[in-house]
Amino acid sequence: MTRRLISTGSAFEKNFGYSRAVVDGDLIFVSGTTGYDYATMTMPEDAAEQTRNIFKTIAKVLDEAGSSMADIVRAQYFVTDRSDCEPVLGVCGDVLGGIRPAAGIYVVAGLLKPEMKVEIEITARVRPL
Numbered sequence: 665m666t667r668r669l670i671s672t673g674s675a676f677e678k679n680f681g682y683s684r685a686v687v688d689g690d691l692i693f694v695s696g697t698t699g700y701d702y703a704t705m706t707m708p709e710d711a712a713e714q715t716r717n718i719f720k721t722i723a724k725v726l727d728e729a730g731s732s733m734a735d736i737v738r739a740q741y742f743v744t745d746r747s748d749c750e751p752v753l754g755v756c757g758d759v760l761g762g763i764r765p766a767a768g769i770y771v772v773a774g775l776l777k778p779e780m781k782v783e784i785e786i787t788a789r790v791r792p793l
Contacts, residue, residue, distance in 0.1 A: 672702050672721060678756050685725045687790065692729045693764040696742070697721050698775065711748035715755040718784045731788045734763055738787035740755040742767040745781065752782050 669683040685694045699714025700707050723733055775783050
């Protein structure tokens with residue numbers, strides 16, 4: 665299997681020189697994804713809503729890569745405010761509760777833009793044929 669790049673079409677990807685995801689062998693590495701609705705380039709204020717948007721983006725990317733949310737093996741969550749941990753993790757539990765990937769949550773000083781409260785990175789496996 666060859667290396668394949670996946671894009672959501674976000675201007676961030678082109679301008680900042682990265683891919684939304686890279687498929688390499690049977691692994692899929694999904695870049696840090698924030699809560700933008702990429703169709704409208706809007707960002708909800710609420711951290712839980714941002715997390716829901718993130719998982720919608722990730723689900724689409726994994727589908728394009730030949731995978732699914734059920735194939736996630738690792739998740740890293742970054743939040744800018746400790747008080748957002750429980751709301752964010754609540755959404756993560758709703759979405760990934762049956763999958764239960766290895767995961768970690770980190771409180772960071774900030775993300776690229778002030779409106780970004782959550783960023784999630786995912787590693788998944790390509791579905792066997």
